[in-house]
Amino acid sequence: MFVHQILKHAKLSVFPLITFSAIIFLIHADSIIYNDSLHSAAGTEAPKKLPSHNHITKEGIRSTLVHIPLRSIQEKDETDSRNQNALVAPFNATEEERIAWFREQLHNFKILKSNNLTRQFHARVLGFFSQECEAQFFMTWISPASLFGGRELLSVESVFKNHPKACIIILSRTLDTRHGYRILKPLLDHGFKVQPIAPDLPFLFKRTPAEAWFHELKKGRKDPGEIPLSQNLSNLIRLAVLYKYGGVYIDADFIVLKPLTGLRNSIGAQSMNLDSKHWTRLNNAVLIFDRRHPLLHRFISEFSSTFDGNKWGHNGPYLVSRVIKRLGKRHDFNFTILPPMAFYPVDWNKISGLFTKPETLEESRWVEAKLLQLRGKTYGIHLWNKHSNRLRIQEGSVIGRLVSDYCVICNHKYSS
Numbered sequence: 001m002f003v004h005q006i007l008k009h010a011k012l013s014v015f016p017l018i019t020f021s022a023i024i025f026l027i028h029a030d031s032i033i034y035n036d037s038l039h040s041a042a043g044t045e046a047p048k049k050l051p052s053h054n055h056i057t058k059e060g061i062r063s064t065l066v067h068i069p070l071r072s073i074q075e076k077d078e079t080d081s082r083n084q085n086a087l088v089a090p091f092n093a094t095e096e097e098r099i100a101w102f103r104e105q106l107h108n109f110k111i112l113k114s115n116n117l118t119r120q121f122h123a124r125v126l127g128f129f130s131q132e133c134e135a136q137f138f139m140t141w142i143s144p145a146s147l148f149g150g151r152e153l154l155s156v157e158s159v160f161k162n163h164p165k166a167c168i169i170i171l172s173r174t175l176d177t178r179h180g181y182r183i184l185k186p187l188l189d190h191g192f193k194v195q196p197i198a199p200d201l202p203f204l205f206k207r208t209p210a211e212a213w214f215h216e217l218k219k220g221r222k223d224p225g226e227i228p229l230s231q232n233l234s235n236l237i238r239l240a241v242l243y244k245y246g247g248v249y250i251d252a253d254f255i256v257l258k259p260l261t262g263l264r265n266s267i268g269a270q271s272m273n274l275d276s277k278h279w280t281r282l283n284n285a286v287l288i289f290d291r292r293h294p295l296l297h298r299f300i301s302e303f304s305s306t307f308d309g310n311k312w313g314h315n316g317p318y319l320v321s322r323v324i325k326r327l328g329k330r331h332d333f334n335f336t337i338l339p340p341m342a343f344y345p346v347d348w349n350k351i352s353g354l355f356t357k358p359e360t361l362e363e364s365r366w367v368e369a370k371l372l373q374l375r376g377k378t379y380g381i382h383l384w385n386k387h388s389n390r391l392r393i394q395e396g397s398v399i400g401r402l403v404s405d406y407c408v409i410c411n412h413k414y415s416s
Contacts, residue, residue, distance in 0.1 A: 087105065087108060087109065087228070087229070087230070088226075088228050089101055089102065089224055089225065089226055089309075091226060093226075095223045098223050098224060098225070098226075099220065099221070099222070099223050099224075102220055102222075102223075102224045103220035106218075106220050109229070110173070111142065111173060111199075111201065111230070111233065112201060112214075112217070112218050113218075114200050114201075114202055114203075117176070117198050118173075118198045118199065118200035118201075118203075119200060119203075121197060121198065121199055121200040121203055121204075122200070122203060124195075124197050125169060125197060125245060128167060128169060128193070128195045128197070129167055129169075129245070131167060131193060133165065133166055133167035133193065134163050134164075134165040134166045134167075134261065135163050135166045135167070135247065135248060135260065135261050136166075136167055136169075136245065136246065136247030136248065137159055137163075137166055137167065137168040137169070137247060137248045137249075137250065138168075138169050138170075138171060138238065138241050138242065138245075138247055138248070138249045138250075139155070139156070139168065139169075139170045139171070139249070139250060139251070139252050140170070140171045140172065140234045140237050140238060140252075141170050141171070141172035141174065141175055141196070141252060142172065142173075142174070142230040142231075142233065142234055143174065143230070144174050145172075145174040145175050145177060145179045145180045145183060146179070148174075148175060148180070148183055148252075151252075151253060151383065151385065151389070152252045152253070153183075153187075153409070154255060154403060154406070154407055155250065155251075155252050155253060155254055155255060155256075156168060156170075156184075156187065156194060157187070157406065157407045157408045157409060157410075158254075158255045158256040158257070158380070158406040158407070159250070159256050160187070160192045160194075160408050161256070161406045161407070161408050162256050162257070162258055162259045162260070162406075163256075163259060163260070163261065164192075165193075166193070167193040167194075167195070168192075168193065168194040168195070169194075169195050169196075169197055170194065170195070170196040170197070171196075171197060171198075171199040171237055171241060172196050172197075172198065172199075173198040173199070175196035176196040176197055176198040177196075180196045181196075184196065186409045187408075187409065190408065190409065192408070199237060199241070201214060201233070201237070202214070204237065204240040204241060204244065205236075205240055208240060208243060208297070208300050209297065209300045209301035209303075209304045209305075210236055210240065210300050210303060210304045212304065213303075213304035213307065222307070223309060223310075224309050225308060225309015225310040225311075226309065226310050227309050227310065227311075227312055229309065231316075232307070232309055232315045232316075235284065235303065235315045235316040235319070236300070236303050236315070238284065238287060239284075239287075239296055239299045239300050239303065240300060242287055242289050242291075242293075242296055243289075243291070243292060243293070243296040243297065243300065244291065245291055246289060246290045246291030246292075246293075247288075247289075248260055248286075248287070248288045249286065249287040249288075250285065250286050250380070251285040251286070251382065252385075253285075253382065253383040253384065253385035253388075253389075254285055254286060254343075254380050254381070254382050254383070255380055255381050255383065255402055255406055256379070256380040256406070257374060257375065257378055257379060257380050257381065257402070257406065258375075258378075258379050258380075260288060260379055260380075263288045263336075263338075263379070264288060264290065264336075265288065265289050265290055265293060265295075265334055265335040265336060266288045266289075266335065266336045266337075266338055267282055267283075267284070267286075267287060267288075267320060267324075267335065267336075267337060267338070268282065268283055268285075268286055268337070268338045268339075268340070268342050268343035268344060269281065269282055269283075269337055269338065269339055269340050269342075269344070270282060270283040270317065270340060270344045270347070271340060271344075271347065272339065272340055279337055279339075279340075281317065281318075281321050282317065282320045282321045282324060282337065283317045283320070283343070283344060283382070284316050284317055284319070284320050285317075285343065285344075285382050286343045286379075286380065286382075289335075293334075293335070294333055295323075295324075295333050295335050298323050298327075299319060299320060299323055302319055302322070302323050303315055303319060306319075324337070338379075341373075341377045341378055342377075342378060342379050342380075343378075343379060343380055343381075343382060344381075344382050345373070345374060345377075345378045345381055346381065346382075347384075348384040348386070348387045349387070351383065351384045351387055351388050352387070352388065352391055353398075354370070354381075354397060354398040354399045355388060355391040355392065355393055355394060355397050355398075355399050355400075356394055356397050357394035357395055357396040357397045357400065358396060358397075364396075367396070367397070367398055367401070370398050371398060371401055371402075374398075374402075381402070383399070
């Protein structure tokens with residue numbers, strides 16, 4: 001009887017021990033698989049770097065990079081899709097009411113604050129670009145990782161289709177997680193160099209004209225406006241990261257159609273006057289600039305001094321337009337304004353036509369003519385996701401044809 005009670009007690013004690021051991025093993029195994037995948041992705045052959053941009057010198061700090069992980073081990077997004085809409089100021093509120101609301105919500109705007117991961121930002125960027133990249137690309141993603149879908153992956157793939165040995169950094173806290181790594185894993189498994197890195201905004205804006213503005217924003221002394229602050233922060237982040245590192249910035253709804261490595265210090269016109277052939281509006285969805293370019297400094301200064309969170313585009317496309325318009329024809333800045341056909345061959349109010357399959361012979365001829373035009377004169381096409389994200393990419397449409405031509409994995413659902 002005594003022995004039976006001992007055995008019964010032993011069984012009860014051993015079961016939780018076995019369960020606990022199994023959990024520890026699974027966690028350890030997941031860590032091993034995850035780290036092995038990272039090492040295999042980082043071990044790809046490094047191409048020669050092109051001298052098209054003034055890249056930061058990395059000598060003197062490389063020895064300190066070996067202990068800093070290029071990838072994050074965060075488990076979850078810091079921005080949950082459920083509270084994403086909660087970070088938008090109340091509609092029709094007064095300036096005083098918005099500022100009061102913003103102060104109450106500051107603790108939820110985690111992107112404004114540094115943490116142990118973001119403080120490694122600069123070292124991680126330099127470590128990633130030390131692979132001798134064909135070109136340096138940047139994207140921003142402030143939305144939840146779950147919203148980074150087929151359309152966005154197509155944008156990344158189109159870069160690698162035209163620049164197989166490029167390096168892409170996606171500035172994002174939400175993608176710099178295990179979830180984000182799983183989303184990008186198909187590209188990493190093919191040997192492409194893409195890395196989400198959580199940006200450190202205090203570092204990015206330090207010693208730039210945005211530093212004082214950002215300090216006041218973090219103190220809750222700025223009106224965030226009715227437009228989502230994340231949208232305006234993306235406008236500033238792209239300027240700051242190019243100013244500090246140089247390279248190519250593209251929006252996540254842009255399909256690259258031909259190599260951009262031949263371009264330098266370039267910005268695209270969205271529209272132009274057909275009579276005078278002079279641009280009427282520029283856009284910041286694609287920016288190609290050397291590090292420390294003075295025009296970027298002007299853009300950042302304009303953002304800080306004229307920030308208005310209530311007017312769509314005021315801190316983005318309209319900002320670059322008014323800065324360059326103010327410069328006039330006589331200036332000592334070295335940059336090129338490309339015609340609309342370069343990056344914006346179709347305006348936002350006509351983009352839906354590129355998603356529709358042809359139903360007649362005449363429409364089929366139009367599709368072929370449009371594709372011929374795009375492949376000849378266009379570096380890439382902006383999809384204007386704000387206006388097209390609910391459109392289904394129909395088979396045989398212009399965009400449908402481009403998807404099949406410019407993807408490298410080609411097994412995603414791009415229509416969603």
